[in-house]
Amino acid sequence: MADQAFVTLATNDNYAKGAMVLGKSLRNHNTSKKLVALIGPQVSEPCQSVLKSIFDEVRVVDVLDSGDTAHLSMMKRPDLGVTFTKLHCWTLTHYSKCVFMDADTLVLSNIDELFDREELSAAPDPGWPDCFNSGVFVFRPSVETYGKLLQYCTEHGSFDGGDQGVLNGFFGDWATADISKHLPFIYNLSSIAIYTYLPAFKQYGGNAKVVHFLGKTKPWSCTFDAKSKQVVGSVHEATTHPSFLKDWWILYSSTVVPMLQEQYGDKPFHSGVVEHEESSSSHSHAVQSQQFQVSSEERKQKWEQGQADYMGMDSFDNIKRKLDNFLK
Structure with a gap:
């Protein structure tokens, strides 16, 4: 499916290394989808070159120089700079459906079946399961949705200071509206959650398809x-x-x-x-x-x-x- 893609974001060289590993893990498990990396202007030339050899498309996104509605929103909410950058994934309208994955995730097996899901499908966050974790989610690129998200950012901000707060506010009925949009936890196994429920990890951990290295380290x-x-x-x-x-x-x-x-x-x-x-x-x-x-x-x-x-x-x-x- 040439019009479907996995998308990630790297704002600096460290996250670019994470994106490289993520891209390689997707390739190693024989994904049939395109791979797209959104990167900030701070990513160095050598890292950009490596990303271009792994990903089908590498696009530099910078809300400060975009000259569009994101720039105007940024002026009102400078605290949400990285969030605005991540929301650029909705501008990839040459794809009909995408799966966004944070650069600190690692794919353990083929996950192309995620494209059978609809927007906005995501796994529950281990800290507050009525919220979804925005490290892995299925979405449909749309200029209209992008504009509405920016407007939501400007008017409401983010309850956690990041993209997860914004997206959970915007897609506020995720927890109750449609169970098919709840991805099983094995598609976004938060590494820090392993120790909070060890018997469950012992029972289900072997089925994990994506591990997410949450936390400062x-x-x-x-x-x-x-x-x-x-x-x-x-x-x-x-x-x-x-x-x-x-x-x-x-x-x-x-x-x-x-x-x-x-x-x-x-x-x-x-x-x-x-x-x-x-x-x-x-x-x-x-x-x-x-x-x-x-x-x-x-x-x-x-x-x-x-x-x-x-x-x-x-x-x-x-x-x-x-x-x-x-x-x-």
Whole structure:
């Protein structure tokens, strides 16, 4: 279907790397759809070149220089700059139907069946299930809808300061009107939700088709030891299931990094990939040290603040082990 496309957005080089991995994961699972990347003007030339080799269409979008209604809306609501940029996906009217995917998502199997759904189809947000998560959604490009969305932004703003608040306000009947527009959670498995309902992840996680790396720490925020195939990241902030994170890094290091190296040539760039195991062992030592230093009261406090040590003592394997013992 030449008039259907997966669409993503990258406003800087870091998110561009995420978009590259997303594009590669869609290609690897043999999508029959077109791939479109909307990018901000801050994305560097080398990254743009790599994106153009992965995606069928790469379009620079900048609301500040657009000269259209988005520009006028921006003047009234400068706080919603990135949101206005994302809404440009509705201007892709040479496509009849699209699936938008955030650049911090990873496809685990073919998901072309999403195009059987109608606008606006999305999965529930784990934080408030009566809202949909705007990391993956089905939509129909339309100049009319685009104009109405901008008008809604200008008049109502966003209850969460981002695109998710705007879209949930605009498509306000999503939770109650049509169950067919509720995508199963496996199409937008939020990595931070794994630990909030571990038995469900154990039961259904193997069917996941898209993983979404929600939270402040993104896959590209970590480092990957190519020799040991281990991800090295912040002990406090790594908020994802290690195997999904490793899948992201293996795809990035094996397919995207060589393309970036070719574009950068002799110019230095930060790939995040290291060729030795020192970082891995020092990270392991740091985790072990922390386990002895953190009291049970401090640990409880960190959990309540959403700062569980997912890569250390609160890792998936440790929680699973305790859960299995409890169930026995």
